[in-house]
Amino acid sequence: MARRKSVGFVAGGRGEHCRGWLYEPRGTGPFPVIVMAHGLGGIKEMRLDAYAQRFCADGYACLVFDYRHFGESDGSPRQLLDIGRQLEDWSGAIAFARGNSNLRPDQVVLWGTSFGGGHAILSAARDRTIAGAIAQCPFTDGVASLFALNWRSALKVTALAVCDVMHSLVGRAPVMLPTAGPPGSAALMTAPDALDGYLALVPDGTAFRNQVTARFGLNIVRHRPGRKAGDIACPILFCVCEADSVAPAGPTKRYARRAPKGEVRVYRAGHFDIYVGKDFEQVVADQLEFLHRHIPTKQGGAHVDL
Numbered sequence: 001m002a003r004r005k006s007v008g009f010v011a012g013g014r015g016e017h018c019r020g021w022l023y024e025p026r027g028t029g030p031f032p033v034i035v036m037a038h039g040l041g042g043i044k045e046m047r048l049d050a051y052a053q054r055f056c057a058d059g060y061a062c063l064v065f066d067y068r069h070f071g072e073s074d075g076s077p078r079q080l081l082d083i084g085r086q087l088e089d090w091s092g093a094i095a096f097a098r099g100n101s102n103l104r105p106d107q108v109v110l111w112g113t114s115f116g117g118g119h120a121i122l123s124a125a126r127d128r129t130i131a132g133a134i135a136q137c138p139f140t141d142g143v144a145s146l147f148a149l150n151w152r153s154a155l156k157v158t159a160l161a162v163c164d165v166m167h168s169l170v171g172r173a174p175v176m177l178p179t180a181g182p183p184g185s186a187a188l189m190t191a192p193d194a195l196d197g198y199l200a201l202v203p204d205g206t207a208f209r210n211q212v213t214a215r216f217g218l219n220i221v222r223h224r225p226g227r228k229a230g231d232i233a234c235p236i237l238f239c240v241c242e243a244d245s246v247a248p249a250g251p252t253k254r255y256a257r258r259a260p261k262g263e264v265r266v267y268r269a270g271h272f273d274i275y276v277g278k279d280f281e282q283v284v285a286d287q288l289e290f291l292h293r294h295i296p297t298k299q300g301g302a303h304v305d306l
Contacts, residue, residue, distance in 0.1 A: 002026055002056045007063070011085075011092030016074040018089050020044055020065030023056040024102060031061040032107035032131070032295050033097045037090065039114025039139070040188055041081060041179035041212050043071035046201040047275045051111070054284045059297035060109075063097050065089065077174050079209055081216040083223055090123045094130075107131045107295050111287075114247065114271070115139045118225035125231035132294045133236040134287055137244055137271050140226030141251040148248055149190060156186035161217035174213040188212065188220070191245030197272025226255030235261040237290045239274070239283050246271040263290065 002025045008017045021044065025031055034055055036048055044064045052062035067086050069075035075085075090110070098105040110133040112120030117138025124133040139145060146154060157177060164175035180198035181187025189198065202208045229236075238256040240249045249266070256262045265286045269279040 002053075004052075007096070009065075009092050009096035011068060011089045016068050018065045018068055018074075018092060019072040020063060020093075021049070021052070022100075023052050023062040023064070025056055025059050025061065027059075029061075029102035030104045031059060031102065032109065032291075032297050033061040033063055033100075033103040034109045034111050034134075034291075035090070035093045035097055036062055036064045036111040037067065037086075037093070037116045037119065039112075039116045041070065041079070041210070042114070042116070042201070043206075043208060045071075045203055045206045045208075047280075048113075050275075050280070051284060051287075054288065055291070058288055058291070060291065060295075061103055063093055065093050077213060079176065079212045080174070081212040083219060086119055087122060090119055094123070094127065109133065109291065109295055111136070113137060113274075117247075118223070121225045121232065121236070122228055124234060124236060125228035128233045130234045132234050132291070133232065134239065134290065135236065136239040136283065136287075137241045137247055137274055138225075138238065138252060139247045140224070140229075140255050141248075142221040142223045144248045144251045145246065146221050148245060149188075150184050152184050153181075153186060153190045157188065157214070157217040160186055160214035164214035165218065168215065174215075176211040177214040177217070179210050179212055188217070189246050191271075193245055193270050193272055197270065200272070201275055226251060229255045229262065230258035230260070232259050232261070235263065235290070235294045237287065238262060238264045239286065240264060240266045241269045241271055241274055242266055243269060243273075244271045 004023045007022045008019045011018045048064050066073040069080040110120040113136040117135035124130045178187040180189040180194045256264045273279045
């Protein structure tokens with residue numbers, strides 16, 4: 001049996017808390033720990049529990065958290081997607097994991113998906129004591145992702161972003177835009193598979209808002225975490241979706257080649273396919289094989305008790 005409990009930790013300098021779940025295998029610790037977080041506007045309930053349960057069954061503790069301003073975590077305004085603050089959240093999560101006596105401070109692994117995959121790359125590059133990292137369908141290049149966006153959508157997002165910045169300067173309520181929307185709409189992800197694929201990850205009955213503050217639209221182009229792949233000292237696995245409509249595969253594979261200990265697995269899948277079905281089964285198997293080689297544990301076969 002393994003257990004899941006709700007936890008919280010301080011992130012940033014304002015005393016705000018990120019909240020999440022800590023999965024621990026039954027048995028004698030301390031255990032290796034995988035720090036996990038989602039992508040654009042995502043919350044932990046959007047299939048991260050499925051990955052964590054698989055990892056925990058093989059003896060890895062998992063710390064799964066919501067970014068500030070999202071899900072159960074603190075932060076106002078709600079739905080504020082701020083790259084700097086999210087990277088602070090990763091640092092807070094790593095510090096929390098290392099401060100837990102039942103977790104191995106020298107066996108911290110980072111696991112990020114989509115936009116969180118880019119955060120995992122940057123966090124691993126900054127902290128050379130990280131034991132390993134997994135970047136799943138990672139956002140690596142804002143310019144590439146901009147070109148993947150319909151030009152009409154790009155213009156609409158830019159206009160709303162400028163409006164939101166002006167609102168913030170005079171203390172007015174944020175201007176919001178959808179995280180995922182239909183092709184041609186004012187949304188961050190507008191590929192034909194984006195809206196249905198994104199919302200399909202949300203369990204029935206889960207409180208979720210498919211929107212973020214529009215100001216983020218001005219920052220995404222300048223964000224190119226893949227450029228730091230060459231600074232990562234630990235083993236890192238890049239799980240790349242060949243048919244990715246959100247985070248194009250080409251730039252990610254080029255950046256992955258710069259990582260001194262980088263490994264690449266490529267899947268004939270779209271950006272949202274990797275979370276479910278046969279593609280999920282294959283990627284989890286590959287990720288566990290990577291973990292067994294680089295961060296081995298003697299535990300295994302646990303059942304998660306929620």
